[in-house]
Amino acid sequence: MPLNLQGIALDPVHAQWRRVAKDVATKLALDADRVDREGEYPTLGVNLLTSSGLTGLTVPKEKGGAGGNIKTAALVIEELAQGCASCATCYTMHLSSMTLMAALASEDQIERLLLPMMRCGRLNSVAMSEPGSGNRLWHTDSYAERLPSGYQIDSFKSFASSSGNAGHYIVPVRASNSVGPTDISLFVIDGTDPQVKPVGRWDGMGLRGSASTPVHFDKVLVPEGNRLGSETCGFSMLFAYTLPIYQVGLSAMYLGIAQAAYDTAVAHVKKRIHSDTGLSLSKLETVQRYIGEMRVRIDQSRHLIYRVAQMADNAVVLFNELAEADLLDEIIRANPDDPFFIEVAQVKVSASEMANDVVAKSFQVCGGSAYKRGHRVERCVRDVRASSVMAPSDDTLKLIIGRQILGIEQPWEG
Numbered sequence: 001m002p003l004n005l006q007g008i009a010l011d012p013v014h015a016q017w018r019r020v021a022k023d024v025a026t027k028l029a030l031d032a033d034r035v036d037r038e039g040e041y042p043t044l045g046v047n048l049l050t051s052s053g054l055t056g057l058t059v060p061k062e063k064g065g066a067g068g069n070i071k072t073a074a075l076v077i078e079e080l081a082q083g084c085a086s087c088a089t090c091y092t093m094h095l096s097s098m099t100l101m102a103a104l105a106s107e108d109q110i111e112r113l114l115l116p117m118m119r120c121g122r123l124n125s126v127a128m129s130e131p132g133s134g135n136r137l138w139h140t141d142s143y144a145e146r147l148p149s150g151y152q153i154d155s156f157k158s159f160a161s162s163s164g165n166a167g168h169y170i171v172p173v174r175a176s177n178s179v180g181p182t183d184i185s186l187f188v189i190d191g192t193d194p195q196v197k198p199v200g201r202w203d204g205m206g207l208r209g210s211a212s213t214p215v216h217f218d219k220v221l222v223p224e225g226n227r228l229g230s231e232t233c234g235f236s237m238l239f240a241y242t243l244p245i246y247q248v249g250l251s252a253m254y255l256g257i258a259q260a261a262y263d264t265a266v267a268h269v270k271k272r273i274h275s276d277t278g279l280s281l282s283k284l285e286t287v288q289r290y291i292g293e294m295r296v297r298i299d300q301s302r303h304l305i306y307r308v309a310q311m312a313d314n315a316v317v318l319f320n321e322l323a324e325a326d327l328l329d330e331i332i333r334a335n336p337d338d339p340f341f342i343e344v345a346q347v348k349v350s351a352s353e354m355a356n357d358v359v360a361k362s363f364q365v366c367g368g369s370a371y372k373r374g375h376r377v378e379r380c381v382r383d384v385r386a387s388s389v390m391a392p393s394d395d396t397l398k399l400i401i402g403r404q405i406l407g408i409e410q411p412w413e414g
């Protein structure tokens with residue numbers, strides 16, 4: 001019998017992974033304050049993710065993983081973000097890399113790369129953003145140079161979560177035989193290569209444990225066997241296999257942050273009593289209204305996220321069929337603003353705006369207490385601010401959505 005999460009149907013496998021994630025999140029929460037205060041990478045959290053089997057969550061069982069889908073990933077990320085949003089950020093990037101790997105890895109790459117990446121006790125990262133193009137992830141200014149023995153990659157990426165800690169990075173760069181900007185190659189680069197150089201220490205206002213510093217891939221030599229898929233398929237494969245889990249995963253993370261802030265706010269307003277009136281904050285109509293508004297926004301967003309997660313899972317089945325028939329690259333190149341991708345864009349914008357609103361209202365009802373360092377809502381205020389600027393930024397996504405509706409050329413076409 002399907003289980004029910006506020007009207008969202010969960011099969012027993014979804015429910016099981018959600019329970020695992022809840023347990024991990026409870027443990028993450030114990031270390032989250034320290035991770036945030038010290039800007040420390042959540043190593044304990046990564047160990048928990050590995051030991052609980054979550055690192056191979058979205059890899060099909062026949063490829064050695066847990067066989068979960070994007071909906072499972074969203075359920076897990078939502079829980080983890082309630083415990084530690086820094087860890088959830090790194091995990092979202094990890095799943096984005098693993099899903100792409102699982103879709104594209106050859107038999108040899110499954111043995112040599114995918115299985116170790118799942119089991120090595122480290123998370124992996126996708127290093128897409130560059131200083132030049134910023135949040136416009138479809139554009140890369142770096143090239144792969146073809147050598148007789150493979151490739152040389154010289155690429156500066158402006159942000160990569162788990163930077164300096166990642167087992168491997170997936171790195172998109174312009175193909176060596178690139179004709180246009182969307183001819184992108186995808187490489188798997190070993191994080192221990194001495195030419196992989198994280199730059200500085202991450203000191204963000206929020207998500208302080210996410211180690212999201214720049215990384216310089218400084219003339220890294222990469223064997224041909226570490227290229228994923230064909231030499232120019234990167235643009236469409238990122239659309240098909242990274243974008244959906246990345247955008248739904250980020251949305252679930254923002255939802256988790258909002259839920260944590262809301263739960264803290266509800267508990268606070270019940271407990272806080274003014275001495276002159278003898279009444280708790282929860283008796284004030286203004287506060288009741290804030291709580292009601294937050295609940296409405298969270299529920300709306302949760303339903304949208306899980307609807308789009310379901311759509312994305314259906315889309316992946318179709319993409320796999322198209323890939324089998326060798327048609328996926330061609331079809332996505334011709335339709336990167338297909339309504340499906342627009343739904344995926346919408347869900348991130350919607351979750352980001354919801355989470356900023358809910359966290360701001362939670363902050364308001366918690367009053368001066370929430371302004372103090374170490375308060376749960378204070379951390380949410382800082383963590384959630386990344387949502388609108390994480391790529392593609394909400395502004396960019398709205399522009400893409402508007403252009404699709406109006407039939408205007410998309411930025412990557414011009």
Ligand SMILES: Cc1cc2nc3c(=O)[nH]c(=O)nc-3n(C[C@H](O)[C@H](O)[C@H](O)COP(=O)(O)OP(=O)(O)OC[C@H]3O[C@@H](n4cnc5c(N)ncnc54)[C@H](O)[C@@H]3O)c2cc1C
Nearest residue numbers: 126127128129134135159160161212389390391393395396
């Ligand atoms: C905590 C954190 C973790 C991250 N992790 C990763 C990671 O693991 N991998 C990775 O690749 N990247 C990562 N990033 C980078 C992120 O995804 C964005 O690429 C980055 O934040 C963009 O910053 P920028 O200053 O270059 O933005 P810019 O591109 O300079 O944009 C700045 C602002 O200009 C406006 N703007 C820009 N372009 C448009 C447009 N076309 N239309 C309308 N408005 C526009 C928007 O308001 C935007 O917010 C991370 C970032 C953060 C903060």
